[in-house]
Amino acid sequence: xxxxxxxxxxxVKDLEVKFxxxxxxxxxxRHISMDFEEGKVVAIVGESGSGKSVxxxxxxxxxxxxxxxxxxxxxxxxxxxxxxKKDSDWExxxxxxxxxxxxxxxxxxxxxxxxxxxxxxxxxKHQGKSKAEAKKMAIEMMGKVGIKDPDLRYDEYPFMYSGGxxxxxxxxxxxxxxxxxxxxxxxxxxxxVTIQAQIIRLIKDLSEEYGFTTIYITHDLGVVANVADxxxxxxxxxIIEYGKVDEIFYDSKHPYTWGxxxxxxxxxxxxxxxxxxxxxxPSLFEEVKGDAFAPRSNYAMKIDYVEEPPFxxxxxxxxxxxxLLDPRAPKVEPPAAVxxxxxxxxxxxxxxxxYSER
Amino acid sequence: xxxxxEKEVLLxxxxxxxxFSNSKKHVFKAVKDANFQIYKGETFALVGESGSGKTTxxxxxxxxxxxSDGEILFRGKKINGKLSKEDKKWVxxxxxxxFQDPAASLNERATIDYCxxxxxxxxxxxxxxxxxxxxxxxxxxSVGLLPEHKSxxxxxxxxxxxxxxxxxxxxxxxPEFIIADEPISALDVSIRAQVLNLMNKFKEERxxxxxxxxxxLSVVRYFADRIAVxxxxxxxxxxxSNELFHFPIHPYTRSLLQAVPMPDPEIEKAKELKPYDxxxxxxxxxxxxxxEIKPGHxxxxxxxxxxxxxxxxxxxxxxxx
Numbered sequence: 008x009x010x011x012x013x014x015x016x017x018x019v020k021d022l023e024v025k026f027x028x029x030x031x032x033x034x035x036x037r038h039i040s041m042d043f044e045e046g047k048v049v050a051i052v053g054e055s056g057s058g059k060s061v062x063x064x065x066x067x068x069x070x071x072x073x074x075x076x077x078x079x080x081x082x083x084x085x086x087x088x089x090x091x092k093k094d095s096d097w098e099x100x101x102x103x104x105x106x107x108x109x110x111x112x113x114x115x116x117x118x119x120x121x122x123x124x125x126x127x128x129x130x131x132k133h134q135g136k137s138k139a140e141a142k143k144m145a146i147e148m149m150g151k152v153g154i155k156d157p158d159l160r161y162d163e164y165p166f167m168y169s170g171g172x173x174x175x176x177x178x179x180x181x182x183x184x185x186x187x188x189x190x191x192x193x194x195x196x197x198x199x200v201t202i203q204a205q206i207i208r209l210i211k212d213l214s215e216e217y218g219f220t221t222i223y224i225t226h227d228l229g230v231v232a233n234v235a236d237x238x239x240x241x242x243x244x245x246i247i248e249y250g251k252v253d254e255i256f257y258d259s260k261h262p263y264t265w266g267x268x269x270x271x272x273x274x275x276x277x278x279x280x281x282x283x284x285x286x287x288x289p290s291l292f293e294e295v296k297g298d299a300f301a302p303r304s305n306y307a308m309k310i311d312y313v314e315e316p317p318f319x320x321x322x323x324x325x326x327x328x329x330x331l332l333d334p335r336a337p338k339v340e341p342p343a344a345v346x347x348x349x350x351x352x353x354x355x356x357x358x359x360x361x362y363s364e365r
Numbered sequence: 366x367x368x369x370x371e372k373e374v375l376l377x378x379x380x381x382x383x384x385f386s387n388s389k390k391h392v393f394k395a396v397k398d399a400n401f402q403i404y405k406g407e408t409f410a411l412v413g414e415s416g417s418g419k420t421t422x423x424x425x426x427x428x429x430x431x432x433s434d435g436e437i438l439f440r441g442k443k444i445n446g447k448l449s450k451e452d453k454k455w456v457x458x459x460x461x462x463x464f465q466d467p468a469a470s471l472n473e474r475a476t477i478d479y480c481x482x483x484x485x486x487x488x489x490x491x492x493x494x495x496x497x498x499x500x501x502x503x504x505x506x507s508v509g510l511l512p513e514h515k516s517x518x519x520x521x522x523x524x525x526x527x528x529x530x531x532x533x534x535x536x537x538x539x540p541e542f543i544i545a546d547e548p549i550s551a552l553d554v555s556i557r558a559q560v561l562n563l564m565n566k567f568k569e570e571r572x573x574x575x576x577x578x579x580x581x582l583s584v585v586r587y588f589a590d591r592i593a594v595x596x597x598x599x600x601x602x603x604x605x606s607n608e609l610f611h612f613p614i615h616p617y618t619r620s621l622l623q624a625v626p627m628p629d630p631e632i633e634k635a636k637e638l639k640p641y642d643x644x645x646x647x648x649x650x651x652x653x654x655x656x657e658i659k660p661g662h663x664x665x666x667x668x669x670x671x672x673x674x675x676x677x678x679x680x681x682x683x684x685x686x
Contacts, residue, residue: 054556056524170414170416196550199414204636227626228628232627232629232630252630256630267554270557272583272584275583280565281557281561281587283556349629353632361586362625362627365622365623
């Protein structure tokens with residue numbers, strides 16, 4: 008999936024990550040190669056357990072102690088991050104050049120420390136500014152993330168802030184060091200949809216202003232549709248489809264992507280069962296043979312149980328890892344819900360639709 | 366949509382208030398004057414953001430939170446405040462809860478067999494060991510798990526399977542009323558639909574009543590019969606599900622609906638946000654009450670806001686025709 012003549016800020020090659028769990032070995036990332044283009048918003052979509060958080064944790068050296076990169080390279084600014092061993096080396100990258108915003112703002116903030124001080128301490132640590140300078144910058148940053156009267160609210164504590172406001176502060180902390188890459192790990196899952204929409208917009212606006220690259224981890228395809236330029240769909244430790252956001256939503260090729268789109272609650276009708284992908288993801292304690300999604304797929308062929316599919320090229324920007332794209336495979340149509348997605352969404356959001364503006 | 370006068374009220378919440386305080390000075394009202402009824406056999410959804418008080422209401426019903434004012438009646442009997450030992454047991458037995466995070470709500474050191482049987486043990490709801498085994502097997506089967514899973518531990522299961530255990534553990538008590546607190550928000554997308562469909566199946570087969578807590582309106586749309594929207598500890602709108610989606614009246618409900626993220630890049634990127642700002646909208650908080658504006662459709666309002674809301678109703682009905 009490499010594209011020439013583009014600015015690649017982060018390049019992952021053949022990455023494998025394993026965890027030791029008691030006496031067994033779990034392969035969480037199964038040979039991922041992927042380039043991240045500078046300034047873009049890349050959404051990584053997948054279920055919990057698909058490896059999406061593990062994948063991005065390798066960029067900041069934040070794997071749990073029982074996890075290890077067992078193969079591959081992660082190139083960033085001429086350095087292979089996969090080779091870093093010492094925590095002191097990671098500190099030059101983590102938080103400074105690659106920062107992360109986590110899901111729950113309450114656990115990322117120190118409950119007994121003033122909001123403003125939590126921002127300025129990062130500035131003091133990473134940029135070596137004086138206390139007064141750092142405070143000035145922190146107040147400016149608070150304003151940037153949409154806190155009204157930041158100078159007055161500098162001295163307040165996290166419990167005095169709402170969930171949305173706290174997440175704004177976490178973003179301010181993450182951006183205080185002007186990172187090159189911002190990893191957002193389900194940053195809005197705990198928030199209501201109206202606040203979620205504001206936070207998403209904020210991250211987007213800031214990324215345009217500061218020019219950082221955003222890696223957005225989520226399982227919510229509605230959020231993906233909003234934020235992403237590029238979408239990578241993960242399943243069982245691999246990327247199985249990759250493309251521009253329009254290509255993934257309007258012309259997806261992998262049966263798993265079809266399943267994800269079909270099971271969206273926005274498509275549910277009162278009194279009808281929701282579409283559900285049957286079964287559960289495979290155990291990654293065991294070696295996966297063939298296409299990992301085959302046992303749950305309505306489109307599985309014999310070869311899916313025997314040999315792992317390669318990436319097939321759909322367009323220069325769109326790739327999918329499914330044997331269905333092999334010239335020898337029978338032609339199949341995606342399910343109706345996927346084909347009609349745009350029409351159905353238009354009906355729901357245009358005048359008179361239940362999700363329309365009123 | 367008729368006013369459900371004839372329906373049997375299973376749970377009746379009247380002027381419920383729950384406060385938290387760390388000292389006499391700081392008192393935080395998590396739930397303010399909540400009023401709603403849940404009818405037998407229906408699914409009642411309570412929707413709001415985290416921190417809005419929805420889980421606090423649920424915990425007050427199952428007596429995990431003390432109430433500071435108001436009454437909670439279950440089958441006409443008061444269940445908040447001081448209760449006799451037998452009455453407490455009666456509540457524990459008949460109202461079951463399915464929690465958000467199945468990883469945190471199951472005893473990690475107990476086998477699945479024990480996790481599911483815990484309620485049976487506590488209430489001696491079996492005649493002999495063979496009877497208990499039979500009940501556990503049936504409960505496992507009903508949620509799509511196998512008898513061989515009994516000897517395993519919670520950590521050996523995926524999130525979706527653990528939530529099935531959580532459901533089996535509630536169902537084995539044969540409760541009348543189940544409170545499900547965001548039962549699918551910790552689950553994988555592809556598993557969510559499975560769990561919701563399973564809960565629906567139980568409702569139809571056993572005539573269960575659910576209170577379903579969620580922060581996402583799109584999830585409750587096809588699942589709930591009636592929906593209450595809560596904002597900052599205050600229930601602002603209650604209506605039958607279809608009515609709420611087609612004729613949302615309170616500005617907070619409207620902003621929630623409009624903000625539901627749609628899986629469609631073209632639509633999402635063109636969307637203009639209309640966030641709800643209580644101060645700017647100048648909506649009542651302390652002075653209002655929940656008033657019926659259409660049959661079965663309630664809005665929280667101050668008396669001087671009634672005209673404004675009635676105008677909205679008229680306008681919407683005109684457009685609908």
